[in-house]
Amino acid sequence: MKSERSRLLVLIAAVALVAAWQIPAFAYLKLGTKVGTRTVTLKWSQLPIRYFITDRGVSGVTSTQLQQAVQAAFATWDGVTTATVSSQFAGFTLANPTSGDGATVIGFQNRPDLDRTLGATSFMIDTVTGAIVESDIFFNSSFAWSVSAQGETGFFDLQSIALHEIGHLHGLAHSAMGETELRAGGRRVIAAEAVMFPVAFASGTILGRTLRADDIAGIGDIYPSASYTRETGSISGKVTKSGKGVLGAHVVAFDTRTQTLVGGFSLSDDGSFVIAGLSPGPHVLRVEPLDDGDVESFFDPTLNIDINFRPQFYEKVVVVPQGGGTSGVELKVVAK
């Protein structure tokens, strides 16, 4: 790809897994990249996002149905009033959904080697600004797909998985807002409260077509609209253990009035965290560790993520101001 700036092709392992090794956790997370010495959030600098659809269907799904499912998923993200994202279908293409051709392409690809991967998103970014210049999504045609309005037993809902992958395309990483259980060969999701949870719901359901509060907070955090700035608030603070910061702790804020869950992670060595996009009003906070199996779904595995502490609640009610933030929260955790 021609560019005055050097660009780096980054394949993000941001995938929807059928039965990956996961544990319960909570939070939205933004994708980031190093630009020089600083870490910047991956996001599109030019909107609407123009995307092409590979003109190739699979058994049970035509390319037109693929385009309609993808368009519906984009429309769901575009409909978030606290975010400014927008998209535009640019047409069908014969190109495969692979990076490096300068076009954002979404389509099926047969990847039997990825026997637990329903779909994946890759990026080409401007390494100077961190802006996304191209993103491609493939859906693994090794699985059975459906676009049925009610879902189809034994088939994965294409629109649901597209909604997840398009979340990545926008710059969202995985949310840990979900629960899993150990089964033979991996883990199965018990429940999730975020489309961006890394483990997909079972085949046959369309529950993944609806964004949750955590997803909405996350997309607004990356692409804030005027109403996001005006109507939502944030909680910030740090997670400490024996006076030292805890890296990689999940902190979830629960609004007792709206009964919504939105989370964040402590993302620095001093345990600092910020949870943004919250509805104004009283919240309670809960913190818990990531287990080993989760780390690579959320963080660089080389990071020193602290998982040796017990889940607990914060002893204060934290009130989120409309259009502002509450800071100075300190969650003191204790070792297991």
Next chain:
Amino acid sequence: MSGAATPKAARRWLVALSLVPLWCAAPTSASAQNYIPQDVPRRGSLVLSGGVNWAPGYDLGSSTANETRNPGSGTGPFVLFQTSTRIESAPGLQGRLGVYLSPTISVEGGGLFSRPDLSVRLTGDAESAPDLTATERLNRFVADGSVLFHLVGASFGGGRGVPFVFGGAGYLRDLHEKNEVADTGHEFHFGGGLHYWFGEGKHRAGLRTEVNVSRRHGGADGADTTRTVPTVAGSFAYLF
């Protein structure tokens, strides 16, 4: 008339308090043949009062932190934890200034201040986080206005004890801890009470006690919620 309340007078005072709700319902039926001193409050008389109040705690409801369950892994939503929210009981301060429009009607404005705790009981965590009650302290202000009907015909103790009924409306302002966030609302109230004056002159001190039922909308209770909150209060009063 002597200045000290006799045991009999005290008994009547208690009886009068218990009759307040009855007077609210049928004020004309409680009239009594009492001596009414000449210097009853007149048009233009002012009364200043200040004292303490107490409001009981009340529930704001419970909620559950639910996650959407994966089909086939059970029924109903997955409950991560449960909450139960309360405004705790709290004493407060209040002050009022009223003006008599006639011997039986006065209007007044005033304010109440209290510092109740907003508490959230957290239980049933799916991963055994210990149960806990999270709290924060509110600074609760109510600015209100009322119309009072003084039941002079039901006065006792030689006119020193004068029951009254009242009703009015007010503005709520709940400041959350650190005073950075305010929840506002409004309220309507009614109630009954008693003035007991220690004298008969134009200027006199006395006691005021009242029971107030407030129908509140908004505030820290929630923007879309309406609740009934009783308050009892006792004040020193000065008529001039």
